Amino acid sequence: MNSATTAQQLCVSVYGLLLLLLAFLFLSTTAAAQARRVVLVKVDGLSPDMIERFIDERDPRTGRSRLPWFKHIFYERGTRVENFYVRGMSLSGPSWSMLDTGQHLQIKGNIEFDRYTLHSYDYLNFIPFWLGHAGRVRVDMPGPETLDELGLPLLCDTYPYEQRHLSFQLYQRGTRWTTLQRGLQNRFTSRSPRELFDEWLLGFESRSIVLEQLERELLAKLGDPRLRYLDFYTADFDHATHHNRDRATHLAALQELDSLLGRIWTRIRESGTAAETALVVVSDHGTNTDERLYSQGYNLVKLLASADGGGHHVITKRRLLSDYALKSIYPLVPLITTTSDDSFYLHGESTVYPTALVDFDGNERASIHLRDSDLNILHLLLRELRRDELPAPVRRAAMAAFFATIERRHAEWQESLATLREELGALHRRIDQQRAIVAAQPKQWTKVDSDAGHDQAARRETARLDSWQTDARKYEDYARTLGNLLGLRPDNFDPSKLHIPDVIASGAMGEHNSIRQLQNYTIGLAAGGLALDADTSLDWSRSFRRLNYPRLLLDLAVRNNVQPNVGSRPVDFIAVRVPAELIRNADAEGNRVDEAVWLYGGDEKQALVLGRRDRDGKLLLRYLPVAHLTQSESGLIQFKAADWVAGLPLKIWEDRRLVVPAGAERREEWLGRWHTDLDWLRAAHLTEYSNAVVGLHEQFARHSTPATALDVPGLAADERLMRRFRRRQRSLVETDMLVLANNHWNFDVSGFNPGGNHGSFFRISTHSTLMFAGGEQTGVPRALLITEPYDSLSFVPTILALTNQLAHDAGNRLTPISISPRLPAAFPGRVIEELLPLNRRDQAPPAVIIGPTAATTGGVR
Numbered sequence: 001m002n003s004a005t006t007a008q009q010l011c012v013s014v015y016g017l018l019l020l021l022l023a024f025l026f027l028s029t030t031a032a033a034q035a036r037r038v039v040l041v042k043v044d045g046l047s048p049d050m051i052e053r054f055i056d057e058r059d060p061r062t063g064r065s066r067l068p069w070f071k072h073i074f075y076e077r078g079t080r081v082e083n084f085y086v087r088g089m090s091l092s093g094p095s096w097s098m099l100d101t102g103q104h105l106q107i108k109g110n111i112e113f114d115r116y117t118l119h120s121y122d123y124l125n126f127i128p129f130w131l132g133h134a135g136r137v138r139v140d141m142p143g144p145e146t147l148d149e150l151g152l153p154l155l156c157d158t159y160p161y162e163q164r165h166l167s168f169q170l171y172q173r174g175t176r177w178t179t180l181q182r183g184l185q186n187r188f189t190s191r192s193p194r195e196l197f198d199e200w201l202l203g204f205e206s207r208s209i210v211l212e213q214l215e216r217e218l219l220a221k222l223g224d225p226r227l228r229y230l231d232f233y234t235a236d237f238d239h240a241t242h243h244n245r246d247r248a249t250h251l252a253a254l255q256e257l258d259s260l261l262g263r264i265w266t267r268i269r270e271s272g273t274a275a276e277t278a279l280v281v282v283s284d285h286g287t288n289t290d291e292r293l294y295s296q297g298y299n300l301v302k303l304l305a306s307a308d309g310g311g312h313h314v315i316t317k318r319r320l321l322s323d324y325a326l327k328s329i330y331p332l333v334p335l336i337t338t339t340s341d342d343s344f345y346l347h348g349e350s351t352v353y354p355t356a357l358v359d360f361d362g363n364e365r366a367s368i369h370l371r372d373s374d375l376n377i378l379h380l381l382l383r384e385l386r387r388d389e390l391p392a393p394v395r396r397a398a399m400a401a402f403f404a405t406i407e408r409r410h411a412e413w414q415e416s417l418a419t420l421r422e423e424l425g426a427l428h429r430r431i432d433q434q435r436a437i438v439a440a441q442p443k444q445w446t447k448v449d450s451d452a453g454h455d456q457a458a459r460r461e462t463a464r465l466d467s468w469q470t471d472a473r474k475y476e477d478y479a480r481t482l483g484n485l486l487g488l489r490p491d492n493f494d495p496s497k498l499h500i501p502d503v504i505a506s507g508a509m510g511e512h513n514s515i516r517q518l519q520n521y522t523i524g525l526a527a528g529g530l531a532l533d534a535d536t537s538l539d540w541s542r543s544f545r546r547l548n549y550p551r552l553l554l555d556l557a558v559r560n561n562v563q564p565n566v567g568s569r570p571v572d573f574i575a576v577r578v579p580a581e582l583i584r585n586a587d588a589e590g591n592r593v594d595e596a597v598w599l600y601g602g603d604e605k606q607a608l609v610l611g612r613r614d615r616d617g618k619l620l621l622r623y624l625p626v627a628h629l630t631q632s633e634s635g636l637i638q639f640k641a642a643d644w645v646a647g648l649p650l651k652i653w654e655d656r657r658l659v660v661p662a663g664a665e666r667r668e669e670w671l672g673r674w675h676t677d678l679d680w681l682r683a684a685h686l687t688e689y690s691n692a693v694v695g696l697h698e699q700f701a702r703h704s705t706p707a708t709a710l711d712v713p714g715l716a717a718d719e720r721l722m723r724r725f726r727r728r729q730r731s732l733v734e735t736d737m738l739v740l741a742n743n744h745w746n747f748d749v750s751g752f753n754p755g756g757n758h759g760s761f762f763r764i765s766t767h768s769t770l771m772f773a774g775g776e777q778t779g780v781p782r783a784l785l786i787t788e789p790y791d792s793l794s795f796v797p798t799i800l801a802l803t804n805q806l807a808h809d810a811g812n813r814l815t816p817i818s819i820s821p822r823l824p825a826a827f828p829g830r831v832i833e834e835l836l837p838l839n840r841r842d843q844a845p846p847a848v849i850i851g852p853t854a855a856t857t858g859g860v861r
């Protein structure tokens with residue numbers, strides 16, 4: 001090797017080194033402006049207003065804030081989002097589903113019932129999950145299972161398994177703790193369900209043991225630099241506010257949380273990763289509580305079971321006369337039946353023929369399914385036709401009415417049956433494929449495999465197979481019965497030989513009730529029995545006992561009102577989804593409406609919340625005051641246009657905190673137009689019902705997902721059928737009526753509720769906490785208060801932007817720079833841009849370059 005080449009080589013390598021160094025410095029600059037690690041503290045029900053109440057109070061003992069860590073971490077060194085709201089009902093199950101996915105709402109209650117099969121999705125119930133987990137049947141809570149089926153990943157899924165540490169939560173994705181897992185498995189498998197239930201219900205101590213262990217594990221894991229996503233969920237604050245409304249209890253619950261945050265913050269600083277770690281506190285809703293008042297309970301289950309309420313046998317998922325939320329979950333009994341003593345025709349048949357399903361979770365709202373009113377008519381007529389003593393003319397009229405009723409619904413039911421059968425065909429083919437997938441899984445797993453989560457991924461496939469097989473069996477039962485009903489013919493019809501459950505499915509609600517049915521709901525035979533009109537056919541109006549449910553519920557009133565500051569009427573308004581095809585003409589300007597919700601606050605006090613997409617796909621919403629909305633026999637929705645007046649549902653027009661944009665004319669003119677969801681949020685978020693217009697649309701609209709979208713070119717036939725099947729399953733859990741409580745009322749069946757509640761669209765319940773703090777490399781601004789309003793959909797994209805998984809492209813739009821193939825391509829929500837460091841996109845790299853040493857040793861100050 002001669003000297004020239006050596007010099008040349010040396011020159012090249014020095015040059016190369018310089019280039020490398022430059023590239024390295026540049027990379028570390030860009031990499032520096034981000035949080036490499038995120039720690040989420042998820043606090044159920046944490047109201048920001050309650051933190052505000054105590055933050056500036058001095059503790060006489062210390063001379064510092066009563067909430068010193070909140071003050072230090074988030075008020076002095078972090079960023080707070082002052083106006084952060086649930087986009088939808090202020091209810092844990094739905095709200096966490098949006099916070100955990102960043103996608104539109106799919107899970108619409110804490111409990112959902114399938115109308116065809118009574119299958120219940122119990123999103124809050126940990127106990128079957130634990131037993132399933134211990135028995136190696138289940139891996140995930142029901143929430144992630146449902147979201148997986150819809151193709152919606154959780155935020156934690158964007159991190160590789162070995163980079164995340166998850167606590168115990170509603171949207172639990174597997175488990176990977178060791179000590180706790182063993183402890184809990186022993187606890188759960190060594191006890192009978194009954195003992196387990198008592199312990200879960202009463203065992204505050206066992207819950208705090210679990211929480212303490214979870215905290216210990218989190219603090220230990222904070223020392224592991226490979227972990228980039230860590231979360232901690234606690235429901236203790238929510239429990240405390242449900243049970244107590246006094247200041248001292250609220251303060252004590254907040255102080256416990258405050259010191260937890262202090263321990264986490266201190267541990268982060270000790271861990272050597274403080275500079276690149278962001279600590280985030282988020283809550284799923286607030287809480288409606290007032291020291292001077294207790295929330296009054298109204299028992300809707302008892303009402304529906306009474307003669308005045310329809311004499312229904314009622315199914316719930318929570319035990320009655322027990323208490324709230326997570327603690328009162330009955331562990332294993334799938335459904336709880338309240339038998340009506342006043343049933344008009346199903347006496348003694350409560351287990352076979354329940355006709356109402358109620359989810360009262362969240363308490364400030366309840367959701368009700370009623371059996372298709374026409375199934376009640378058929379059932380009543382069948383029972384009459386089976387009576388030997390029925391006079392011949394009445395028998396003839398009843399027969400004709402029976403077949404006329406089937407005929408009236410024939411096209412719809414036949415279509416429903418035919419499409420369901422197609423979908424079940426596809427489901428069976430999928431089951432066969434899934435069986436092969438499961439059979440091919442290894443039976444033994446190495447430690448390396450389980451450290452990478454492969455064993456849990458395999459078990460997830462088994463759980464999926466199990467769930468599909470159960471679905472197939474239950475829907476087939478329903479389809480067979482509906483097929484039998486549609487196959488009945490007048491010429492060979494012998495009701496006495498008929499077994500009623502063969503033609504009217506037991507434990508099924510059938511199709512949704514129309515508004516016409518809800519306003520004329522058949523609950524039994526009239527007192528005089530079947531009546532004939534002059535031409536000897538059945539007199540429909542005199543033969544049956546009917547109820548107008550929206551009116552019945554709204555007019556409920558209690559006589560002895562014990563609290564002068566609480567009204568005597570439990571119900572604020574009722575919300576019902578209206579199929580958009582029946583209401584295409586609702587917009588006077590001729591815009592095509594995609595979604596509609598009817599709000600009933602009395603015959604004169606009603607509204608339609610209408611939704612549509614503009615040419616660019618942007619969501620537009622309109623609130624249309626109406627009166628006397630009815631539905632004709634042909635299905636047509638009719639209503640009178642009404643003026644903006646005080647007392648309409650959501651009370652927007654009279655609310656002084658409504659802010660119409662500067663330059664806008666009178667408020668009714670602004671209110672009378674279509675606006676984007678963002679415009680609605682900005683205008684209304686400070687009003688009593690905050691973002692209810694947006695929230696109602698979110699709650700009732702059917703949102704497409706990656707696994708349910710049908711307008712995708714090139715879908716294989718079976719995939720298309722499976723997508724249709726999943727859409728059907730989501731629509732089958734939609735209830736007939738959402739009942740919203742008046743202020744300081746609740747539908748908790750224990751009847752007396754000493755603390756606060758949530759579930760409604762009231763601002764006090766939807767107003768949630770969102771706070772950030774982090775080391776200097778995270779770029780989280782210090783002592784910043786963001787006043788721009790945001791909702792649940794902003795949470796995930798903001799965390800992704802903060803951790804550099806979304807970045808600005810050349811057009812200054814945030815797009816995924818994916819570290820995970822599971823990251824969805826798009827998020828409907830806005831990133832909270834105020835939080836992101838300005839230098840990330842607008843400024844040149846900072847003059848002082850933070851090298852790798854600082855990044856790994858941490859900038860503890």
Ligand SMILES: [Zn+2]
Pocket residue numbers: 044045091092093238284285
């Ligand atoms: Zn909650």
